[in-house]
Amino acid sequence: AQKVTQAQTEISVVEKEDVTLDCVYETRDTTYYLFWYKQPPSGELVFLIRRNSFDEQNEISGRYSWNFQKSTSSFNFTITASQVVDSAVYFCALSKGSSNTGKLIFGQGTTLQVKP
Amino acid sequence: DAGVIQSPRHEVTEMGQEVTLRCKPISGHNSLFWYRQTMMRGLELLIYFNNNVPIDDSGMPEDRFSAKMPNASFSTLKIQPSEPRDSAVYFCASRGTGWNSPLHFGNGTRLTVT
Numbered sequence: 001a002q003k004v005t006q007a008q009t010e011i012s013v014v015e016k017e018d019v020t021l022d023c024v025y026e027t028r029d030t031t032y033y034l035f036w037y038k039q040p041p042s043g044e045l046v047f048l049i050r051r052n053s054f055d056e057q058n059e060i061s062g063r064y065s066w067n068f069q070k071s072t073s074s075f076n077f078t079i080t081a082s083q084v085v086d087s088a089v090y091f092c093a094l095s096k097g098s099s100n101t102g103k104l105i106f107g108q109g110t111t112l113q114v115k116p
Numbered sequence: 117d118a119g120v121i122q123s124p125r126h127e128v129t130e131m132g133q134e135v136t137l138r139c140k141p142i143s144g145h146n147s148l149f150w151y152r153q154t155m156m157r158g159l160e161l162l163i164y165f166n167n168n169v170p171i172d173d174s175g176m177p178e179d180r181f182s183a184k185m186p187n188a189s190f191s192t193l194k195i196q197p198s199e200p201r202d203s204a205v206y207f208c209a210s211r212g213t214g215w216n217s218p219l220h221f222g223n224g225t226r227l228t229v230t
Contacts (some may be wrong), residue, residue, distance in 0.1 A: 047218045090186060106159040
C-alpha cells in the first residue's frame with residue numbers, strides 16, 4: 001500500500017527562523033514521484049516541486065530546499081529565513097503507480113504559521 | 117497563461133438538489149483530475165480522464181456522483197441528489213503530456229449542502 005505521513009500537524013515559527021517540514025512515504029514501486037504543494041489561506045493548491053525516485057540530488061530554489069533520502073523514505077522541505085507569506089498548509093504527495101499519472105496520494109498536510 | 121478555471125467558487129445548496137461543478141483545464145493539457153478535500157479524509161482523487169476518456173473512477177464515492185468530459189476544454193462533476201456529507205472543497209487539476217509534467221490545480225469549488 002502507498003502512504004504519505006506528515007507527522008507535524010502544525011508548526012509555528014517567528015519570521016526569519018528556518019523551518020523543516022517532514023514527509024515520510026511508503027511504496028512498493030521502484031519508480032515513483034514525490035511532490036510538495038502549498039495551500040495558502042486563499043485555498044488554491046500551488047505546485048512547488050516534483051522529484052523522481054531515481055534522482056536523489058537535493059534541490060534548492062531560493063529560500064526553499066528539499067532533502068530526498070530513499071534510505072529513510074523521506075522527502076523533507078526546509079524554508080530558510082521564513083516570512084509571513086510562507087504561512088500556509090503544505091502537502092507532500094506521492095504518485096500512485098510507476099508513472100507520473102497525476103494520481104497522487106497526499107499526506108494530511110502541515111499547517112505552518114509564521115509570526116512577524 | 118490562464119490556469120485551471122473552476123466555477124462556481126462557492127456553492128450552497130439544500131439536501132436533495134442537483135449540483136454541477138465545472139472545470140476548464142489548461143489549454144493543451146490532456147489529463148484532467150477531480151479531487152475532493154475534507155477535514156476528515158484530506159485530499160482524495162475522485163476520477164481522472166485522459167484524452168477525454170475516463171480512466172479511473174474508483175474514487176467516486178457512490179452512484180450519486182458522475183463526471184463527464186465532452187471535449188478537451190471542459191469537464192463537469194455532478195452530484196444528484198446532494199447530501200450534507202458531500203460538503204467539501206472540490207478541486208479540478210490538469211496535466212500536460214510530458215512525462216515529467218506536474219499537476220496544476222484550479223482554485224477549487226467550496227460546496228456546502230445544508
